Amino acid sequence: MAGPGPSGASGDATYAGLVRPLLLPTWAVVGILMVLPVCLMAVYSFLTKEFRGGVIWDFTLAAYDQFFITRGLFGDEPARIEWTYIGIFWRSIWQAGLATLLCLFIGFPTAWFIATRPARSRGVWLFLITIPYWVNLLIRTVSLKFLIRETGPLNESLMAIGLIDTPLPLVNTNLAVQLGLFYSYLPFMVLPIYAAVERYNFALSEAAADLYASRLATLREVVLPVVKPGIVAGCILVFVPSLGAFLAPDLLGGAKTFMLGSLIDEQFKGSQGNWPFGAAVAMILMTLVMTVLILYARAQARGARR
Amino acid sequence: MKGVRHYPGFLAMTIICLVVLYAPLAVVAVYSFNGSTSITQWGGVSLRWYGDVFTGPEAGRFGQAAWNSLTIALIASTAATAIATAAALAMIRGGVFRGRQASFALINLPLMVPEIVIAVSTLIFFSTIGLTTGYLTILLAHLTFCIPFAYLPIAARLEGIEGHYEQAARDLYATRAQAFRLILLPLMMPGIVSGWLLAFIISLDDFIITNFVKGAGMETLPTAIFGSVKQGIKPNIMAISTLMLGVSVLFVTAAYLINRKGQKTP
Numbered sequence: 001m002a003g004p005g006p007s008g009a010s011g012d013a014t015y016a017g018l019v020r021p022l023l024l025p026t027w028a029v030v031g032i033l034m035v036l037p038v039c040l041m042a043v044y045s046f047l048t049k050e051f052r053g054g055v056i057w058d059f060t061l062a063a064y065d066q067f068f069i070t071r072g073l074f075g076d077e078p079a080r081i082e083w084t085y086i087g088i089f090w091r092s093i094w095q096a097g098l099a100t101l102l103c104l105f106i107g108f109p110t111a112w113f114i115a116t117r118p119a120r121s122r123g124v125w126l127f128l129i130t131i132p133y134w135v136n137l138l139i140r141t142v143s144l145k146f147l148i149r150e151t152g153p154l155n156e157s158l159m160a161i162g163l164i165d166t167p168l169p170l171v172n173t174n175l176a177v178q179l180g181l182f183y184s185y186l187p188f189m190v191l192p193i194y195a196a197v198e199r200y201n202f203a204l205s206e207a208a209a210d211l212y213a214s215r216l217a218t219l220r221e222v223v224l225p226v227v228k229p230g231i232v233a234g235c236i237l238v239f240v241p242s243l244g245a246f247l248a249p250d251l252l253g254g255a256k257t258f259m260l261g262s263l264i265d266e267q268f269k270g271s272q273g274n275w276p277f278g279a280a281v282a283m284i285l286m287t288l289v290m291t292v293l294i295l296y297a298r299a300q301a302r303g304a305r306r
Numbered sequence: 307m308k309g310v311r312h313y314p315g316f317l318a319m320t321i322i323c324l325v326v327l328y329a330p331l332a333v334v335a336v337y338s339f340n341g342s343t344s345i346t347q348w349g350g351v352s353l354r355w356y357g358d359v360f361t362g363p364e365a366g367r368f369g370q371a372a373w374n375s376l377t378i379a380l381i382a383s384t385a386a387t388a389i390a391t392a393a394a395l396a397m398i399r400g401g402v403f404r405g406r407q408a409s410f411a412l413i414n415l416p417l418m419v420p421e422i423v424i425a426v427s428t429l430i431f432f433s434t435i436g437l438t439t440g441y442l443t444i445l446l447a448h449l450t451f452c453i454p455f456a457y458l459p460i461a462a463r464l465e466g467i468e469g470h471y472e473q474a475a476r477d478l479y480a481t482r483a484q485a486f487r488l489i490l491l492p493l494m495m496p497g498i499v500s501g502w503l504l505a506f507i508i509s510l511d512d513f514i515i516t517n518f519v520k521g522a523g524m525e526t527l528p529t530a531i532f533g534s535v536k537q538g539i540k541p542n543i544m545a546i547s548t549l550m551l552g553v554s555v556l557f558v559t560a561a562y563l564i565n566r567k568g569q570k571t572p
Contacts, residue, residue: 014472022396023392026409038427041427041430132328135511140331151346261422264426
């Protein structure tokens, strides 16, 4: 899915002598503008905040301390666990997890359906799934908000057909954020599962059917184990960006639906900001994401050896 | 044998999937043609909000933002495509070399680090080296995250081109530069064009990173739209959104068609 991997080197080595100059721009740009900044961010998370936004170069653990521990409003009480930020952290995880499950629930049947179409129409179906991914996420989120707001078309039409009497208060709830995440990343679930199902050998299903396996049993015992890599890839592609999502919680949610992305954003806005704390939260988010990705890479390597 | 491929309800799920993906966009597109000043009441079909986008009170602000967005996307995607093309040549035609794994990871790094983390770290970096946030910082940030999007289609295309063509050219005494310019580059073109188109769209659409590194007073189209939406969704925003929607669909369709046409020739 992610294009040619490191193993994809062809025997052709016409440009072997030019490898260094050809890769130099990539190394320079990504190295200076991404690797270096992330390292710098790690350093910033251990610095002291300055009150107008910005930092003082004194090393301290204050930012991480603030995330996990509280000593009361005036800092003179005994240290206790600070639940506010851990709560936001936890909410991000379960919102992302739930969005992943929801995407899987809708995405798997869709991917299966598309992969079992005749080869000619498959491309068109797939294209329909891809288009929304390339449409500006901001515009998509605003559109969703427009649709589900209190006086929006969804509530109006539900009331018109008499299904509800009063508008559903959808905006500013966890449900709206959930819906936003689901809607934002749904194509990410369909595409890798599609790639896996397309390679699936349907003779396996036929063999299972011949042996009197029910449809459901065939799906569970035969299909799922084979297409599992696609499902896992899809889940990661939805879960990881959902964790750090900013637009869905910011536009569709409110103060009670805060997620890590909004918490980080807040630290860099205006004079109320706290750069080291923002850097620390970003570090915590990145650690979580990298853990997921490393576990995934390991599982993949194990699968490849088998 | 249709039986084992068919699961009841899967078509229904597919329809739900497409409705979820398209309903909000369709609703906004329809309401952008609303003739009424209210976003709730339907006042007949009209193009007044499209007129408002170009001549209304916010036209200057959005015009400037659109200009910034387009020029940044143009420069960033072109530079990223050049960098990605060079990288693809090394990765696919460079044989086995030291640092290949690391280079691969580096090219794809912008896809793996969460966007908000890229945003924060880039802002911290620019602030530390004393570069004032503005047009240049947006451009540099965009250039970086555009690289993997340009790389993927180019590398995929290059992998599908067999070495014989260049070999034949070299056998006929073409220099390596000639073999590249006259043989390999034209063959790679569909991949390069679709890589460029995708990078362009990704740059045009970015909000989170731009919002961090844009500095005060500097706007791109997405940040200008975000600023307006914070005051409430107005009809002119729906017209702008629909226009941007159209541009995205146009570009992606072009990338798709060029890629498909490319696959038919060698």
